[in-house]
Amino acid sequence: MKPNHWNDFETYNERCLLKLDQARSTGRFIVGVYCIFAPVELIRAAGGISVGLCGKKPDPIARAEEELPANLCPLIKSSYGYAASDTCPYFAASDVIVGETTCDGKKKMFELLGRIKPLHMMYLPSNMEASHALDFWRKELERFRMFLEERFGVSVTGEALFRQIRLTNRIQKEFRRLIEHHRSCRLPVSGGELLVVLETRGFIVDPEAYLHHLETLNAEVEALPVVEARAGMPRILLTGTPVGKGSDKVIRILENAGTVVIVQENCTGMKSLFYPIDEEVAAADPMQALAMRYLQLPCSCMSPNPNRFRLLEHFIRNFGIQGVVDMTWQCCHTYNIEAFSVKRHIEERFHIPVLHLETDYSTSDIGQLETRIEAFVERIRSG
Amino acid sequence: MKPNHWNDFETYNERCLLKLDQARSTGRFIVGVYCIFAPVELIRAAGGISVGLCGKKPDPIARAEEELPANLCPLIKSSYGYAASDTCPYFAASDVIVGETTCDGKKKMFELLGRIKPLHMMYLPSNMEASHALDFWRKELERFRMFLEERFGVSVTGEALFRQIRLTNRIQKEFRRLIEHHRSCRLPVSGGELLVVLETRGFIVDPEAYLHHLETLNAEVEALPVVEARAGMPRILLTGTPVGKGSDKVIRILENAGTVVIVQENCTGMKSLFYPIDEEVAAADPMQALAMRYLQLPCSCMSPNPNRFRLLEHFIRNFGIQGVVDMTWQCCHTYNIEAFSVKRHIEERFHIPVLHLETDYSTSDIGQLETRIEAFVERIRSG
Numbered sequence: 001m002k003p004n005h006w007n008d009f010e011t012y013n014e015r016c017l018l019k020l021d022q023a024r025s026t027g028r029f030i031v032g033v034y035c036i037f038a039p040v041e042l043i044r045a046a047g048g049i050s051v052g053l054c055g056k057k058p059d060p061i062a063r064a065e066e067e068l069p070a071n072l073c074p075l076i077k078s079s080y081g082y083a084a085s086d087t088c089p090y091f092a093a094s095d096v097i098v099g100e101t102t103c104d105g106k107k108k109m110f111e112l113l114g115r116i117k118p119l120h121m122m123y124l125p126s127n128m129e130a131s132h133a134l135d136f137w138r139k140e141l142e143r144f145r146m147f148l149e150e151r152f153g154v155s156v157t158g159e160a161l162f163r164q165i166r167l168t169n170r171i172q173k174e175f176r177r178l179i180e181h182h183r184s185c186r187l188p189v190s191g192g193e194l195l196v197v198l199e200t201r202g203f204i205v206d207p208e209a210y211l212h213h214l215e216t217l218n219a220e221v222e223a224l225p226v227v228e229a230r231a232g233m234p235r236i237l238l239t240g241t242p243v244g245k246g247s248d249k250v251i252r253i254l255e256n257a258g259t260v261v262i263v264q265e266n267c268t269g270m271k272s273l274f275y276p277i278d279e280e281v282a283a284a285d286p287m288q289a290l291a292m293r294y295l296q297l298p299c300s301c302m303s304p305n306p307n308r309f310r311l312l313e314h315f316i317r318n319f320g321i322q323g324v325v326d327m328t329w330q331c332c333h334t335y336n337i338e339a340f341s342v343k344r345h346i347e348e349r350f351h352i353p354v355l356h357l358e359t360d361y362s363t364s365d366i367g368q369l370e371t372r373i374e375a376f377v378e379r380i381r382s383g
Numbered sequence: 384m385k386p387n388h389w390n391d392f393e394t395y396n397e398r399c400l401l402k403l404d405q406a407r408s409t410g411r412f413i414v415g416v417y418c419i420f421a422p423v424e425l426i427r428a429a430g431g432i433s434v435g436l437c438g439k440k441p442d443p444i445a446r447a448e449e450e451l452p453a454n455l456c457p458l459i460k461s462s463y464g465y466a467a468s469d470t471c472p473y474f475a476a477s478d479v480i481v482g483e484t485t486c487d488g489k490k491k492m493f494e495l496l497g498r499i500k501p502l503h504m505m506y507l508p509s510n511m512e513a514s515h516a517l518d519f520w521r522k523e524l525e526r527f528r529m530f531l532e533e534r535f536g537v538s539v540t541g542e543a544l545f546r547q548i549r550l551t552n553r554i555q556k557e558f559r560r561l562i563e564h565h566r567s568c569r570l571p572v573s574g575g576e577l578l579v580v581l582e583t584r585g586f587i588v589d590p591e592a593y594l595h596h597l598e599t600l601n602a603e604v605e606a607l608p609v610v611e612a613r614a615g616m617p618r619i620l621l622t623g624t625p626v627g628k629g630s631d632k633v634i635r636i637l638e639n640a641g642t643v644v645i646v647q648e649n650c651t652g653m654k655s656l657f658y659p660i661d662e663e664v665a666a667a668d669p670m671q672a673l674a675m676r677y678l679q680l681p682c683s684c685m686s687p688n689p690n691r692f693r694l695l696e697h698f699i700r701n702f703g704i705q706g707v708v709d710m711t712w713q714c715c716h717t718y719n720i721e722a723f724s725v726k727r728h729i730e731e732r733f734h735i736p737v738l739h740l741e742t743d744y745s746t747s748d749i750g751q752l753e754t755r756i757e758a759f760v761e762r763i764r765s766g
Binding site for chain 1: 724
């Protein structure tokens with residue numbers, strides 16, 4: 001049985017639009033974001049609300065393909081299609097949008113998106129290790145802060161930023177706690193159900209209230225008995241490109257095949273939860289702490305991307321992972337190429353099966369995916 | 384009739400390997416490069432020779448697809464395939480290779496290439512306008528200089544660098560002179576033939592001798608009579624991704640259809656020829672002059688990329704262009720997305736037809752390309 005407070009999160013996004021309307025009527029502004037590299041602490045410290053705008057459904061893709069190439073990541077096409085067809089209420093509610101140069105497709109798509117809505121671009125270096133890359137990225141954060149201050153006539157104080165940094169850290173800690181319950185099977189939900197809760201992070205209107213809800217949920221879960229409801233089900237780690245309601249076909253097929261998706265190592269899942277912002281640095285220099293933290297995120301846009309391999313190892317070792325599915329959206333070159341190294345690394349080090357899938361938002365390959373995933377699950381069961 | 388000295392260039396690359404062998408025997412080192420962002424002046428000032436390694440032929444692609452995704456730019460796959468199958472004598476001759484983060488595909492491909500040959504990565508910012516991007520890029524140039532100095536036990540003096548900067552400027556000036564003859568039809572060669580000469584720039588062993596050859600060729604051409612041999616042939620500008628011997632099917636189809644490809648606005652063609660290095664800055668600070676110049680190159684990896692639009696306008700206005708073909712290699716997201724803006728910009732401003740083609744190194748679409756190009760040429764003739 002699911003915890004009672006689970007429902008608060010399952011219906012969270014539906015209530016979000018109403019909350020956004022209320023917040024706007026009190027003078028707050030809304031920033032649309034498309035990436036976990038968008039520094040939400042800065043937006044919140046400036047008095048704004050960030051909402052995630054990445055498209056997860058295939059419906060707006062046809063509209064996008066009037067301007068974008070067909071042979072492009074479905075997430076990018078879906079995101080652009082929503083904007084171009086004006087069919088996303090969150091996009092409509094956003095005062096401005098912030099883009100990042102994480103990948104070629106998004107970078108150039110944002111040039112077109114900037115014609116529809118005021119856009120601020122952040123230039124992300126793809127080197128997480130060099131000190132001049134950190135300096136550059138910090139300057140990009142400063143530039144974003146100035147953009148917010150000028151655009152909305154506000155001032156971002158160090159104090160407000162530090163407060164938001166601590167709030168983010170506490171929210172992420174609560175998510176790690178929740179995931180720990182998922183790991184131990186105390187939280188009796190599927191990976192698909194967990195995703196619904198994880199997705200609510202993109203729509204936080206009031207971070208303190210959100211944190212409180214999470215704490216309440218965790219406290220309730222901790223009072224539940226541990227039931228080995230999923231004993232014997234292969235434990236899967238899903239890695240790769242982001243997944244959401246509407247683009248979760250691989251999770252659904254995996255769980256219909258009798259597995260449980262214990263870990264989602266992607267940016268809609270748990271990728272960003274293991275990089276707390278250094279509060280000691282933040283107390284003295286919150287912008288520096290932000291810059292340091294965001295540059296550590298293990299996205300495949302980084303080259304090399306050692307943190308992703310470390311994070312995968314952590315999950316495989318500590319979450320009892322028996323098989324890895326690496327899912328790449330069509331034409332996402334960075335994840336698609338990194339898939340080769342990920343597969344080799346995991347197979348050599350852990351001797352568990354790795355399945356790499358390249359797919360899109362359509363339903364046309366579902367039969368083929370089912371066949372491949374069933375064979376993969378069979379390998380785990382017999383392995 | 385072609386000028387007598389044309390033959391020196393047509394056979395240049397064949398003789399290059401012998402020259403490379405000779406140079407190596409005198410202790411010189413060879414740096415393999417994959418991009419016009421690679422600062423050849425630094426390599427030469429360090430006593431090295433740069434050779435271009437971008438794959439132009441389909442043969443090694445099957446080998447590359449053992450590790451790289453099939454749905455990737457053929458140039459990247461061809462380049463990697465040559466290295467992985469050890470079938471490129473220039474790759475074999477290279478002591479080290481230098482990569483740049485110009486696009487997602489190359490960036491991640493270089494991670495794999497670095498296992499085969501010592502690799503130095505340069506992190507290119509995609510913002511050509513911000514001062515902190517220039518600072519960052521200068522630091523990347525400094526890092527490359529230190530790499531060369533340490534690796535080969537040499538010292539790059541400001542004097543040597545300034546000398547190479549001036550040589551590059553003079554070589555580019557000679558190419559602009561040659562292109563001017565091509566524009567005016569004094570140089571009676573096709574676009575495909577011109578490409579062969581342009582390609583020799585990637586294999587310059589002795590820049591002074593190379594400059595001398597170019598000057599001699601230009602002097603000879605200037606003594607030829609102007610013959611309107613191509614009067615009435617539609618004058619085409621080809622833009623987009625790079626083209627070389629082996630990947631020149633679109634040029635061949637265009638010229639077989641009775642047009643002349645007057646301009647090649649791509650990195651194997653004329654894209655880099657219109658950005659001289661500022662010698663006044665270079666006299667005081669050659670590294671700064673290099674950084675400034677390279678960051679102005681109008682590659683679609685830049686966002687925004689205003690210089691490309693300016694360069695296209697320059698060519699269309701001054702080279703009597705009647706139609707534009709924008710060719711994108713499969714899955715090159717930056718050029719593929721920018722194609723939308725290029726087409727709209729040119730059609731609105733110049734009212735000439737623009738044809739966008741996405742293709743690869745195979746021959747399978749040649750019939751289809753011929754049909755589309757013939758219809759395009761018909762539009763020009765009847766326009």
